[in-house]
Amino acid sequence: xxxxxxxxxxxxxxxxxxxxxxxxxxxxxxxxxxxxxxxxxxxxxxxxxxxxxxxxxxxxxxxxxxxxxxxxxxxxxxxxxxxxxxxxxxxxxxxxxxxxxxxxxxxxxxxxxxxxxxxxxxxxxxxxxxxxxxxxxxxxxxxxxxxxxxxxxxxxxxxxxxxxxxxxxxxxxxxxxxxxxxxxxxxxxxxxxxxxxxxxxxxxxxxxxxxxxxxxxxxxxxxxxxxxxxxxxxxxxxxxxxxxxxxxxxxxxxxxxxxxxxxxxxxxxxxxxxxxxxxxxxxxxxxxxxxxxxxxxxxxxxxxxxxxxxxxxxxxxxxxxxxxxxxxxxxxxxxxxxxxxxxxxxxxxxxxxxxxxxxxxxxxxxxxxxxxxxxxxxxxxxxxxxxxxxxxxxxxxxxxxxxxxxxxxxxxxxxxxxxxxxxxxxxxxxxxxxxxxxxxx
Amino acid sequence: xxxxxxxxxxxxxxxxxxxxxxxxxxxxxxxxxxxxxxxxxxxxxxxxxxxxxxxxxxxxxxxxxxxxxxxxxxxxxxxxxxxxxxxxxxxxxxxxxxxxxxxxxxxxxxxxxxxxxxxxxxxxxxxxxxxxxxxxxxxxxxxxxxxxxxxxxxxxxxxxxxxxxxxxxx
Numbered sequence: 001x002x003x004x005x006x007x008x009x010x011x012x013x014x015x016x017x018x019x020x021x022x023x024x025x026x027x028x029x030x031x032x033x034x035x036x037x038x039x040x041x042x043x044x045x046x047x048x049x050x051x052x053x054x055x056x057x058x059x060x061x062x063x064x065x066x067x068x069x070x071x072x073x074x075x076x077x078x079x080x081x082x083x084x085x086x087x088x089x090x091x092x093x094x095x096x097x098x099x100x101x102x103x104x105x106x107x108x109x110x111x112x113x114x115x116x117x118x119x120x121x122x123x124x125x126x127x128x129x130x131x132x133x134x135x136x137x138x139x140x141x142x143x144x145x146x147x148x149x150x151x152x153x154x155x156x157x158x159x160x161x162x163x164x165x166x167x168x169x170x171x172x173x174x175x176x177x178x179x180x181x182x183x184x185x186x187x188x189x190x191x192x193x194x195x196x197x198x199x200x201x202x203x204x205x206x207x208x209x210x211x212x213x214x215x216x217x218x219x220x221x222x223x224x225x226x227x228x229x230x231x232x233x234x235x236x237x238x239x240x241x242x243x244x245x246x247x248x249x250x251x252x253x254x255x256x257x258x259x260x261x262x263x264x265x266x267x268x269x270x271x272x273x274x275x276x277x278x279x280x281x282x283x284x285x286x287x288x289x290x291x292x293x294x295x296x297x298x299x300x301x302x303x304x305x306x307x308x309x310x311x312x313x314x315x316x317x318x319x320x321x322x323x324x325x326x327x328x329x330x331x332x333x334x335x336x337x338x339x340x341x342x343x344x345x346x347x348x349x350x351x352x353x354x355x356x357x358x359x360x361x362x363x364x365x366x367x368x369x370x371x372x373x374x375x376x377x378x379x380x381x382x383x384x385x386x387x388x389x390x391x392x393x394x395x396x397x398x399x400x401x402x403x404x405x406x407x408x409x410x411x412x413x414x415x416x417x418x419x420x421x422x423x424x425x426x427x428x429x430x431x432x433x434x435x436x437x438x439x440x441x
Numbered sequence: 442x443x444x445x446x447x448x449x450x451x452x453x454x455x456x457x458x459x460x461x462x463x464x465x466x467x468x469x470x471x472x473x474x475x476x477x478x479x480x481x482x483x484x485x486x487x488x489x490x491x492x493x494x495x496x497x498x499x500x501x502x503x504x505x506x507x508x509x510x511x512x513x514x515x516x517x518x519x520x521x522x523x524x525x526x527x528x529x530x531x532x533x534x535x536x537x538x539x540x541x542x543x544x545x546x547x548x549x550x551x552x553x554x555x556x557x558x559x560x561x562x563x564x565x566x567x568x569x570x571x572x573x574x575x576x577x578x579x580x581x582x583x584x585x586x587x588x589x590x591x592x593x594x595x596x597x598x599x600x601x602x603x604x605x606x607x608x609x610x611x
Contacts, residue, residue, distance in 0.1 A: 273558070
């Protein structure tokens with residue numbers, strides 16, 4: 001009897017342990033592998049700004065340090081250099097308590113103060129932005145934060161401050177999709193993640209034993225198109241970013257690659273080799289009808305639409321090496337755009353349509369470069385060796401890309417002037433193929 | 442008829458040569474990638490003996506080497522791998538019910554989508570070689586993995602050389 005009871009307990013304990021192990025495995029695989037930003041180059045032209053810790057008028061502490069998130073956002077933009085907290089001369093929480101001369105003395109051009117109080121289950125945040133040398137309040141607003149949403153509120157505040165000072169819409173409330181890879185050979189695992197633009201709140205939206213690449217957001221920020229090999233060959237899928245619901249859009253013989261949404265979201269450009277070699281096609285997403293845009297013996301891939309939808313830039317090696325070309329969105333003659341260097345590929349338009357970001361090769365490796373479309377002038381923005389997959393922030397101020405740090409694949413970001421850059425390493429495995437979302441609010 | 446017998450003899454001789462090359466160069470897998478050593482690579486060694494005893498004649502045995510390698514940014518068949526390709530051609534022609542998938546791969550340098558194209562070009566070059574030998578195109582399919590499934594991790598020339606490859610997958 002005793003024996004049997006013991007056995008029963010053993011069975012329960014084993015079952016419980018098994019459940020725990022499964023739960024742990026599931027939660028670690030599906031959950032946050034947050035990326036952490038490491039600044040590796042600050043801009044010498046960054047504007048000094050003081051962000052004072054927001055005063056909390058409630059019991060206990062806050063789950064998030066809102067002022068620190070705002071300060072980090074502004075620093076990561078490359079356009080601001082926030083003062084360290086030990087350099088803050090006083091800790092005002094309202095413009096009424098600010099003595100501008102104090103902040104002039106520590107050379108802060110701008111000052112942000114705020115206070116937070118509980119409101120229902122959430123919070124009420126009042127923040128203000130001051131122009132220190134102009135001696136005036138530039139902005140003041142009260143924000144209601146839903147429970148668990150303090151980070152989002154902080155990014156919203158960063159957006160408002162950034163826009164008030166620079167005149168450029170902030171992109172701190174956007175998201176980034178990326179691919180992670182771990183293991184090698186038969187044990188290789190791939191996953192598609194979506195995280196906040198600062199690397200937090202990372203969520204796995206797809207995992208597979210087979211390679212995943214080329215994620216790209218629909219212009220409305222609702223869907224992600226990508227290439228997956230899960231069917232045994234490359235195929236293009238479109239997945240709803242929040243519900244996970246998805247459709248396989250193309251699975252032709254040969255390559256199904258390089259999806260790119262038209263600015264109106266109604267068409268998808270892609271590279272298909274079903275007729276022999278990779279050519280640029282456009283699919284009407286309503287009718288699923290395909291139109292072939294290129295016709296050559298070369299590899300034609302990596303299409304990207306101009307923001308006005310009138311033209312498509314793509315990579316072709318018709319000259320013998322990959323270079324960027326531009327054609328009308330309906331096809332026709334393609335004009336070669338790049339002449340500097342023997343390898344230019346993966347062109348991406350800036351949001352204003354005036355520049356193309358791309359991967360360029362020189363003697364020291366593969367870098368992210370920018371070419372002005374009117375003058376043809378090329379600026380190499382990065383000096384690391386293995387940079388690829390550029391994706392431009394919707395406000396055009398930063399470019400996120402994939403690079404290597406030691407033997408690990410990490411994401412990097414560089415400001416559009418090349419002055420500031422940072423890395424977003426993953427705590428485990430390689431991360432790559434970043435795609436910056438459009439504005440989501 | 443006479444010709445066919447000669448061809449078979451040649452195929453046996455070739456596959457023997459390949460196996461010999463394989464065992465003599467065992468353990469120097471990287472050394473083969475520069476094209477100076479024999480055409481056989483380590484890849485084939487593990488699968489080499491699997492087909493024996495499956496009821497086929499010895500002269501119809503599947504070649505033991507399943508992977509051939511390419512130079513940087515090139516889809517040209519290197520002369521030292523022609524014997525491997527001829528062996529596969531003979532095998533496929535003798536077994537018309539057998540299909541093969543040619544998996545094309547690139548090294549990690551360059552952009553991923555462009556490398557899908559490079560991997561496909563290599564597989565197509567092998568396909569063309571096989572069909573010129575007389576293999577029916579309907580027995581051959583192609584998948585390009587680009588740089589997504591490296592055989593070897595790392596950023597060395599040796600790693601790249603082992604990753605620029607076409608694999609026969611039966």
